Amino acid sequence: MTRSFLLALTLIIALPATSFAHKVWLRPSQTVLSGPEPWVTVDAAVSNDLFYFNHFPLRLDGLEIIAPSGEEVSAQNESVGKYRSVFDLPLTEKGTYRIAIVNRGAFASWEVDGERKRFRGSPKELAESIPSDATNVRVTESIGRIETFVTNGAPSTESIQPAGEGVELVPLTHPNDLYAGETTKFRLVVNGKPAEGLTITVIQGGTRYRDAQEAKELTTDENGEFSVAWDEPGMYWLETSTEDDDTSIPQATSRRLSYAATLEVLPQ
Amino acid sequence: MNKKITTLILGCAIAGMAWADEPTPDVAVTIEIPRIDVSEYHRPYVAAWIQDEDRQAVANLNVWYQMTESSEGAGTKWLPDLRQWWRRSGRSLEMPVDGVSSATRPAGKHTLSYSSSDPRLAKLPPGEYSLVVEASREVGGRELLTLPFTWPAKDLQEEQAAGKKELGEVTLTIQPTH
Structure with missing residues (x-):
């Protein structure tokens, strides 16, 4: 399996494609x-089950870790295995670390001499890939x-x-201050602005040991806000996706955005 | 050897006299750590604090944890296992805290005494509070007891609660203010 194929795969998986049901996640x-x-x-x-590694590892190319001071720091002992990737992080500062994998990609399709061509990769590579005589060019940013x-x-x-790029979660309740029996308020922003009408899925880990996903479906209000009532302690996966045309790639006409977070809810 | 014993007896006598002379403390807390018969026993981490009606910690009375260095550093790594204490107070503290933190204690009854002029108590506005005692033991369990009380006490207040596993009897005695 080549590196580029894996990269492409990660990009597909990181997209909110409705046909693709796999879940992407980090689990501390x-x-x-x-x-x-x-x-x-x-x-x-990347897997169907939370939080079990039985499908694909998530590539760590887009790993961005922000220390409590706001400085970007590096992970240690990065490793990509058969089913999962792993990295370590020493918490040398007091406070909250934001650990993210951010994938910025582009899809393109065009025709040359009546033949349909496709591209999937980084926005940088995109410009070089489309020949000047291409017609019917369609570019989507992700x-x-x-x-x-x-x-x-x-x-x-x-x-x-929020960094102001794509979908981000603004935790009105701190994401490391979540407790069973309490309700947490979040806001979703797109490019830093509150996003109304986004659909959020929340699923508790441990899916292997129950019959149903037991997903909670929630929708953001006019302030981009939504609340989650945590019934039980555990690791939870939260996901949302959307599309818009606020692209940063010149040729792109639309943009696909996705967001997934793993949150731990503690017992009282 | 003889000298040692003499010193010991003398020491006990002095301690006894000092005890007899000591006035009854305004606030007394006893915490019983039960004797647990397991093959791998570690002394529990124990925290006691006072919370207001909104469950906000308003005074830290004690936290007993492993203060000696080990291969993983001092025992601060496991302080979040006292999970209510950690949330309400511990996570904002720089350990150790003078007059609050001390080493873990063995099974038995431990008495803590406070004067009502103790700054932690003196600053409390009159109202309803709770004494909260939380214990967590490595390879064992965790237990939390809550004893509600009124501050300051008009009459003698005696509260008690009994744990099921990780804590024995916990008592709180508050003398009326004169």
């Missing part, structure tokens, strides 16, 4: 930590964000401010 070993330098280890995978949050000591908010 724990989210609430203490000590001078605790470490978390994070799994990254931005997918897969993220999770971990905190050493008291939760902080510096690192979890």
